[in-house]
Amino acid sequence: MVVNFNLSASLNIFKLLSNPSLCLPHAAVSTFRDLPIPLDSAFRQKGVEVNIKAVVLDKDDCFAAPETNEVHQPYQEKFEALKAAYPGPRILIVSNTAGALSYDPKAKLASELEKATGVKVLSHQTKKPGCGAEIMEYFHSHPETGVSSPSQVAIVGDRLFTDMMLANTMGSYGLWIKDGVVPLQQKSIFSRMEQKLGPYLIARGYQPQDPGSPFE
Template structure:
């Protein structure tokens, strides 16, 4: 039985953001699942994001350089409350680490991908969540993908963004937060953390669709989204279609 994993402070931040800075709850890029993540993210991020000025037609639009990926675990890489990666998702990670054109190639950028979860590695006092982190790292050891550990006294997503930026800087991966893309299925944690840390956001709207295990391994039509995730879909559509808002962009990319 999964641990109770409430995050009331994140919910409260989502509500206050909805009232004060609703554009922070709109992702820079929306994709169905992690399997649809483009290898070259930069052009896709600016194509749907807001700008405050018009770029002259004779001047190419700047394109972000993404050197680091923050990946959520539950319902982005794995079915919720598991550390089981469906085969297509593992192959996608392998492609990001081995494709000759990937910015996250293992040989050129060994620390370019980090899993940041609100379960695995998120509670220093939870043996269960530390075990999850170790299981994931064991599975992904050939790809050298680490799980972020929230330190004692620190808070989980969406409040750990500065610590995540510091992790990448310490590894020499990035100099600025706008070189990071946060990929996840939840607006109230993943998209909001990207806004808080000054990074780009990618929303996996449908979560994980594939199953694992003998009975579900061939399934690609599953839906693990809970009540809050489905409410976020309604909220995002309302902000985009009724309020006509565009996603915020990292500082310096407004025009």
């Protein structure tokens, strides 16, 4: 049995302690079904021009139930609409299970997920939130995406400490799936803690990083 230990998240906790804003989303929706298309509209505020050219999706409790590969049935129409809006290499799944080489070294889970969704799954050495460079390397290897800056990428996921911290540290936009597939009482203790932490930090005046200017 492979233990799914996340060294990247453990190391990045020190950044989070010094700058709690790193885990905050730029926008939030209740479930995957509530995503606006195009995603630009989720982030437009105060006259800021946003041009999202590619999207990175988490899997578990985002568009699928944990330990499954199929798109959650109520989200299937939205998933297909998102694929149509961001076709081919402009949509990418980045999971800390499928495609994470420390957990899925032979890419078996990644292959199964790609077959089930029709979306490329990134094989990555470093787990979220530390794989920003690998994500940008993928988009740069596909110039047809038009991605020239992390600020043209939206990260969609259910976790503040991985997905939203990934967005902030790489200079992208983070869209938090706040409620997801799994009922609150069945979520992990970390997920339940994040449900309270996000609103608490915002109430204390913290704001997410400006995309394009990642914290280092």
